[in-house]
Amino acid sequence: MVAPAVPEIYEEDEIFAAVDARTESLQNLRELGPPDLVYLVKQPKTSANRQTGVYHHVTGIDASSSASLAAYVNTLTFSPLDKTHKVVSGVYCCYNAFSHLDMRVEVKIPGSLESYCIDERGDKRVATEALWLETFLCGVLRAYAYADNGSGDAIRKIVGVRRFNPVTNTEMEHKFLDAAERLFFLGRQLSSDPETQVPNTVSNHLTTGLLKYIQTTGRYTSGINLFEKLRTRDVEVSSLLARVLVMADEEVQAVRLMFDALQDVPMDYALLDCQATFCKGKGEGEMALECAKRAVTAAPSEFSTWARLAEVYVGLEQWDLALLTLNSCPMFTYQDKDTPRMPQPSRIMLPILSESLLDEIDEGQPRQGDPHDYVHPSLRRLHAASYQGTFLKAYNLLTKVAAAIGWDQLLKIRSEVFVMEEEYRVERHHSTPKAEDSASSVDANGSAEQENGTSSPEEEEEATTTNGNKEEQAGDAIERPEQTVASAVVKSGSEDPDPSHASYTQFKNKRLCERWLDNLFMVLYEDLRIYTIWRTEMAQYRQQAIEYKKSATEWEILGELAERLHHFDEGIEAYEHCLSIRFSPKAMRGVLKLYENRNDTRQMLGSLIRLIAWQYRWYSEFSPELLFLIRKLIEEEGAVKVRSIVQATNLPQPVLDLTHQYCQLCATFRSSGSDG
Structure with missing residues (x-):
């Protein structure tokens, strides 16, 4: 598997300023922490008198030991872009959100390796095995939390992040789920999604990450086994098990489980919410309503229970009650993911890997120094x-x-x-x-x-x-x-x-x-x-046979606007106009929904190939949403047909190989329909 290119953010005047800035920010971290920071010190091969600091961010690297992080630093010692300098040392920083420590590995090239951790006050601590276990789990959860959904929004948020898939085989899955099992009941320490008022056993960043992993990869049996074991220690885990059973189409088992568990914990709002969602999905609005009302009674200060009740009223077309319920929702200030706050770099190098080159993606893109697209003030x-x-x-x-x-x-x-x-x-x-x-x-x-x-x-x-x-x-x-x-x-x-x-x-x-x-x-x-x-x-304009002109950015905004207002066809029309001017991952992601609705496998794969190439172009080899879509296509059409359609596309082979990698991942995990 070819690795994405390495972005380089330079600090030529003040070496280690980025590492110092990270240390200062530790006390302000509230969520899973920022992506890992990898900082290299370079010097000219001919003289040792001037050193330069170069860094980038990364997610998805195995952070289970100092050796695995040092191994990643060692892969960066040779740069095809810079043959006049050599790397003399490197620091890998990886945040442990359980213990609020930044785990660090310092590598001298050639030579020594030192690992330690930095606390919120900036003091050094000893890195123990228990801390490495926590750090490993945080690393996997961050890889999923910081992944891009295909639209490019997450990629644009932080410059120069390499995104890797943290779990590439069943052996790594076993390691991940084992760590999750051992640390499961500490999960509430990791905070939770912004819609949750108080993190609890079944609603926190650990459970969100686990469910996301299971849904993306389709590894339902692994998820069911994990939550079955955890349920013996706490019946509240039943709601998570029920959700995975529904995902796996084991609906009879899921209904029986929800019924039995509610005998033990009749006011468990997560279970009641599960029931309400299930009944609503089956078109049983009145049954969903009773469950949703009980969930609100059980957790009146949680947004999710009120929002579900409002949703049920919308489904029942009881508009007045839907509005009144919405009015009762407790609203929370949005807490964004932790992002790195770095000092101004002296320059930034964003190389393109030849394997991800695709003319239609690069053509028409604004160059550095070009004026921004005109966007009307009203938009x-x-x-x-x-x-x-x-x-x-x-x-x-x-x-x-x-x-x-x-x-x-x-x-x-x-x-x-x-x-x-x-x-x-x-x-x-x-x-x-x-x-x-x-x-x-x-x-x-x-x-x-x-x-x-x-x-x-x-x-x-x-x-x-x-x-x-x-x-x-x-x-x-x-x-x-x-x-x-x-x-x-x-x-x-x-x-x-x-x-x-x-x-x-x-x-x-x-x-x-x-x-x-x-x-x-x-x-x-x-x-x-x-x-x-x-x-x-x-x-x-159509009546007068005049072309209606907008900039690519304006078409993208109009596409989002139509989508927000549930005018699906008009949204697609705007996205297609945007794509006729230049490639936009957001517009392509929007058009992909149209092909999904039509079950148009060929067109879906055409969009996915381009989105995967664009992601790779910006250093991301892994998007859970895109992997999920490939997996679903393989499930419905079979791996042989999917691979054949991809291969028959008139695009450069290296670009097609990037999509084949996603297909290979499905085979590795023995997904339904794969030939593995």
Whole structure:
């Protein structure tokens, strides 16, 4: 298997500044830690008077011992790009998120090897076998957490990361699952996904990584064996076992397990959520509803239980209850993955491996110094594109409702379930002599709230509207949402001593809308407005037989916008326009979904070959999502047919070989349909 090229980030003036920056950042790490740092010191072959520091990041290297990390450093001593310098020493830094230590291996070339660890205060500690076990497990979990899903978003986030597959054979799998079993009940120390309020035994980065591994590779039997053993020590592990059984199509066994386990732990919210998901997937909405309600009762402070209940209401087309449930979701500040904060390098070398060269990927790409694509201001300020964590999931639920019933009907239901500002003012006018004061207090609080948060879409629109009459007319087709009264306003303390809205006849059955949900409505309005303008303009241009021109980046943004709003065909159309200008992994990933829906194996493989080559071009030999798609194709079509279609593609052989490597991995793991 050919290894990706080695990116080189240079520090010519201050050697080891990057290592020092990593040491300083240790006390601020909250998640799995940043990718591993590999730092080399080079000097000219002819003289030893001037040394240069060169580094890159890496994931997926076996971190089970100092020897395995030193072996990786030794693979870097020869560089085909730099024949005038030699590597004289190297440092490999790998974060242990269990013990909050940075494990380090210093290699002198030729000669000695020293391993130790650095704590959050920057002090040296002894590296023990127990610490290496923890570090190894963290290394595998990071490889999955930091992998790119094919869209290129993760790759663009950190410059110069080599991504390797941490588990390439059954022997390595055994080592990984053994470490996971031994450290399983310490998993909650690793934090959890941003949607989880409190990490617990079954919801943390270790369990997320295990489930991701099992789903990607299809190694269900290994997963079932692991969770069966762990379940004997804690019945709560049943929810994880049930999820793997469902993945493996062992549904009868999964249902029996969930039933039996809930006799022992009737208020285990993870099990109840499993049941709700299963029933919903089978079209049993009413049964799913009962399970989801119990899960909320069991874990009222968790976002996932409320979100599942809202999802079930959406499936049952009970739109008012879906909105009210969404309004009850506890929202958490998004905690991003730990990323390296490095000093400014003197220069960066990003070489291309000849095996990943593909003309259609490189043609039309902006060169260094070229101006960026023009992007219209209205497309730049679509807030929904930056949503993460709980806000992303809540927004997705809101867009599902809008897609199902339309914007006007959504606004109507919103005004039926939430107290609107206008009716609040009118009711207070009839209920208290201080109507004018209270109305002004609503305004004051409302606007202060807006100033402290992100500016509302309509404010930004007024500040940057430079669009023509056509755009305004198209945008007017979407009704602007009225303001609701936020709970923060009513409870602000600047109201009358007894403003109890329960006594207001007009809205005694209504709720106060949370400010964050009110903002989501405004963001959805802006998304729909821009989408409507785009579709109207395109229709007008088509009528006049004029080409509708956008830059590649604008088409990519429009594709994402359509996808967010569940307009699948329009999203594909935008992505295809983007790809006609130049290659974009995000657009190709979007088009791949179309081929998936059509079960078009040939076109799917054509997209996958290009995505795998692009990933390799940016130093990533491993993407769990792309491996999963290859595995599913092999399962459905058989390995011989998949390999034949890949081989028959009119692309350079080295590029095809990169996809064959993914197929070979499926054979190594004896995936269903593989000829291994």
